[in-house]
Amino acid sequence: MVSLRPLLFLQFLLLSGLLTICIGVGSLTDPDAAIMIVAAMLGVSAMAVQNALVQLSLKEAPSTAVMTTNLTRLVLDLGEVWLGTNRDSRAKAVTRARRTGVAIAGFVAGAGLGAWCQAHVGLWSLVLPTGLALAALLITCWSRWFVQAADHAQSPLRGETD
Numbered sequence: 001m002v003s004l005r006p007l008l009f010l011q012f013l014l015l016s017g018l019l020t021i022c023i024g025v026g027s028l029t030d031p032d033a034a035i036m037i038v039a040a041m042l043g044v045s046a047m048a049v050q051n052a053l054v055q056l057s058l059k060e061a062p063s064t065a066v067m068t069t070n071l072t073r074l075v076l077d078l079g080e081v082w083l084g085t086n087r088d089s090r091a092k093a094v095t096r097a098r099r100t101g102v103a104i105a106g107f108v109a110g111a112g113l114g115a116w117c118q119a120h121v122g123l124w125s126l127v128l129p130t131g132l133a134l135a136a137l138l139i140t141c142w143s144r145w146f147v148q149a150a151d152h153a154q155s156p157l158r159g160e161t162d
Contacts, residue, residue, distance in 0.1 A: 004057040005140050007049055012133040014046035019130045022123040046133075062103040070107075074100045 021039040029036055051065040062070050073096065080093035117125030 004053070005137070007053040007057060008133065008137040008140055011046050011049040011053065012130070012137050014042050014049060015126070015130040015133050018042040018046065019126040022126055027123050060099070062100045064103065064107070067104065067107050070100050070104055074104060 018039050021035060021042070025033075025035055025039070047065070051063070054061050054064050062073070077093040077097035077100065081090055081097060084090045084093065113128070114125065117128060
């Protein structure tokens with residue numbers, strides 16, 4: 001999708017701004033200071049871009065913004081797998097459960113890693129998500145296959161197709 005690279009670039013810029021402000025100002029600054037509010041809004045904006053990126057560019061991927069929805073979808077799909085009688089519905093539920101399970105596992109791992117990094121290196125922990133955003137941007141710039149796969153993604157979950 002044509003939106004993938006620009007959204008990844010915007011997300012990287014927002015995270016870079018957040019990192020720059022937080023490292024430049026430090027953690028001893030008053031959290032109510034205007035500069036820290038700007039930093040917080042950069043972080044919130046980066047999360048909004050991430051949500052838009054998944055909705056617009058990675059249509060088959062589960063949401064990365066609402067884990068409650070993902071957990072609900074996973075439990076419903078597991079119920080269908082274990083108790084369902086329709087063979088086609090069960091097969092679709094298995095596929096959805098795998099995708100959603102990976103998203104949930106990634107969220108849990110990321111949250112744990114983020115908490116550990118924050119506890120051990122403080123605001124320097126923001127280097128990790130900023131670096132990952134840069135890596136994702138570079139991968140899409142260098143990998144024609146990845147962009148083509150995203151372009152041809154279809155989403156039976158959302159009822160959308162390209």
